[in-house]
Amino acid sequence: MSHAPTHVTCSAVSFDWPDGTPVFDGFHWAVGPGRTGLIGLNGCGKSTLLKLVAGELSPGEGQISVAGTLGYLPQNVTLDTGARVDEVLGIRTTRAALHAIEAGEATEANFAAVGDDWDVEERALATLDQLGLARIGLDRTVGELSGGECVLLRLAALLLARPDVLLLDEPTNNLDLRARHRLYAAVESWNGVMVLVSHDRELLERVDQIADLRDGEVRWYGGNFTDYEAMLAAEQEAAERMVRVAEGDVERQKRELAEAHLKLARRKRYGQKMFENKREPKIVMGARKRAAQESAGKHRIMHTEKLAEARERLDQAVEAVRDDAEIRIELPATQVHPGRRVLTLTDLHLAHGARVEGEWEVRGPERIALVGGNGSGKTTLLRTIAGLLPPASGEAVTHVPTRFLPQRLDVLDDGRTVAENVARFAPHASNNVIRARLAHFLFRGARADRAAGTLSGGERFRAALAALLLAEPAPQLLMLDEPTNNLDLASARQLTGALESYEGALLVASHDVPFLESIGITRWLLLDGTLRPTTAQEVRESRWDG
Incomplete structure (x- = not known):
């Protein structure tokens, strides 16, 4: 440095x-x-x-x-x-020159390639070890x-x-x-x-x-983030207080404007009565009427301006209060009755080695967390159940309409709009119905017309989730692979809210334990060579993860 x-x-x-x-x-x-x-x-x-x-x-x-x-x-x-690993680390050329020198090829070009970096291999291996990658070496x-x-x-x-x-x-x-x-x-x-x-x-x-x-x-x-949350909470509490004060001010200005109108109406009636009774000279009454009209105009303008100012202060106060919208949907067609068979795995051996011994079932609206270390086969298992990968042996049978949301969110066509992507999954739904449903997923108006390829990670996830949950027929088994990847904290809360409305069975592969706990997991399963039951406590303590 x-x-x-x-x-x-x-x-x-x-x-x-x-x-x-x-x-x-x-x-x-x-x-x-x-x-x-x-x-x-x-x-x-x-x-x-x-x-x-x-x-x-x-x-x-x-x-x-x-x-x-x-x-x-x-x-x-x-x-x-x-x-190769050494190529990704950017040391392949230096390393090759170093090995050549050690083998007796003491050329000027090799010395130039090494420079002062004689300990490059030791530093590389130490860095790999620091990140838990020592076992992969430099030649794989x-x-x-x-x-x-x-x-x-x-x-x-x-x-x-x-x-x-x-x-x-x-x-x-x-x-x-x-x-x-x-x-x-x-x-x-x-x-x-x-x-x-x-x-x-x-x-x-x-x-x-x-x-x-x-x-x-x-x-x-x-x-850190805890400090941020505390400061933000204090800010929002103050902002909400300001909204209440501003709302009170607007109501007060409305009352004062109404009272001013009432007073002016009384004065007008009194002046008209005096004019009709001719109790004062005509020139005096005319001057009094003009003065009253001028005063009334100024009074009305003053109270109208005060009300406008109060409303502007209220708008500013409301803007300071954050409104991170939440997904709100109804999905009764996804309902799975308790006891109904949803998924059966029988002597399933996955393409990359992991296996499920005997028969294993999902029944009713269970919410299952699939956990395990990187490379344990979680994604392979989900893709096998979804029919995207053939098993090495055995079988995976789904008994209800099933949808799978992969990590890469490649269920979307980048060249189509959000609305067009949803229409692909629900071809019989009208454009108005699709847009009304998308509004619940926070794609309102022109947002539904944005191309999928221009969406952020969280927006893309929301669009993909909308496409699957609004699909025909409605999915009664929903499989999610690392769903909180690319989601900010507000979007993760939105996802939790959306899944609260889902009445089918859930199978979620994730390393995000707080998220899994937030969606009401009913069964925890560890894939580590074989599939076996585990607990949230065991997952948190990473006993299965080294």
């Missing part, structure tokens, strides 16, 4: 998507040393901001500067399956690794490069509990500038400050 002060600065940055959707307009942001947790609702631009800083996207206007070297871990890590290929191991390998490459600025986008996605704890330790030991986007509360407890991105602006909160 360099010893110069490191920072990231965004000055008057504007960025729009190709379809014209604005993301940032005159955006300003500066980040210095320390660990910064970047949070915000899905679709607010967190991942886009990291891509802009990393240079993967270019701003339409403004400038972005990074002092020092930069490393970036994207949300979806894709590595060449044929690449990426195709032999699990998805979680690929994420850790990409992080190992960044740690080995020792950049001054490190950007991490949802780094705990696809990581089992043991791997997550390895990553937590790496984050805690980081000394440079780190910006991490995450929905993982445990990870956010390890940051030095929270940057809350909302409506194109960042608000800063010192401390």
Whole structure:
């Protein structure tokens, strides 16, 4: 690392998507040393901001500067399956030259390739060990690794490069509990500038400050996520108090305006009566009438302006109160009666080695958590049940309409709009019905006309969930693979709310124990070579996960 002060600065940055959707307009942001947790609702631009800083996207206007070297871990890590571990770590050339020198090829080119990096292998192995990857070595290929191991390998490459600025986008996605704890330790030991986007509360407890991105602006909160929540709760309590005060002010101004109208009406009636009785000279009554009209006009204008000002203060107060909308749906067609057979697995051996001995059943609206370490076969089991992979032997039989939502959310056609994607799953539903249903999933009006390819991770998940839950026939067995990946904390709550309305059987593979507990899991199953019962307590303590 360099010893110069490191920072990231965004000055008057504007960025729009190709379809014209604005993301940032005159955006300003500066980040210095320390660990910064970047949070915000899905679709607010967190991942886009990291891509802009990393240079993967270019701003339409403004400038972005990074002092020092930069490393970036994207949300979806894709590595060449044929690449070797040392190649991903960026040390293959140096390592090859080092081995050549040790074998007697002491050429100038080999010495130049090694430079001062004589301990490159030791440092690489130490970095792999730090992340729990010591067993994979430097000569294996990426195709032999699990998805979680690929994420850790990409992080190992960044740690080995020792950049001054490190950007991490949802780094705990696809990581089992043991791997997550390895990553937590790496984050805690980081000394440079780190910006991490995450929905993982445990990870956010390890940051030095929270940057809350909302409506194109960042608000800063010192401390970790618990500190942020406490400060935000105090802010919201004050904002709600201001709403009550502003509402009272509006009502008071309404009463005063009504009273002013009443007084003016009485004066008008009195003046008319005086005029009819001719108790004063005509010129005096005319002057009095003009003065009264002028005074009445001023009085009315004053109270009308006060009411408008009070309403403006109320609008401002209401804007300060957060309204993170929740999904509200009714899904009676998904109902499964208790005791009804939903799924049967018989002597099932999966393509990648795991197995289910004997006969195993799901009956009624059970809610089952499928847990296990990375590479244990959870995704393979779900894909086998969904009919996307053939078993090595045995069979998996579903007895009710079934839908599967994979990690990659590839049930959506990126070139179609949200509404068009849902229509593919419910071809007999009218456009009006589809849009009414989508509104419950927070895709209202023009939002339903956005192309799936332009959606954020959380929006894409919501659209995919809508497509499956609104499908015909309604799914009575819903299988979800790591559903909270890419979801911010508000979206995870929205998902929990949506699943509360679901009346069918659930089979959920996840490492997110708090989420699993929030959706009312009735049975916990561990896949670790074989399928066996476990408990939430055992999962939390990671006894099955090393």
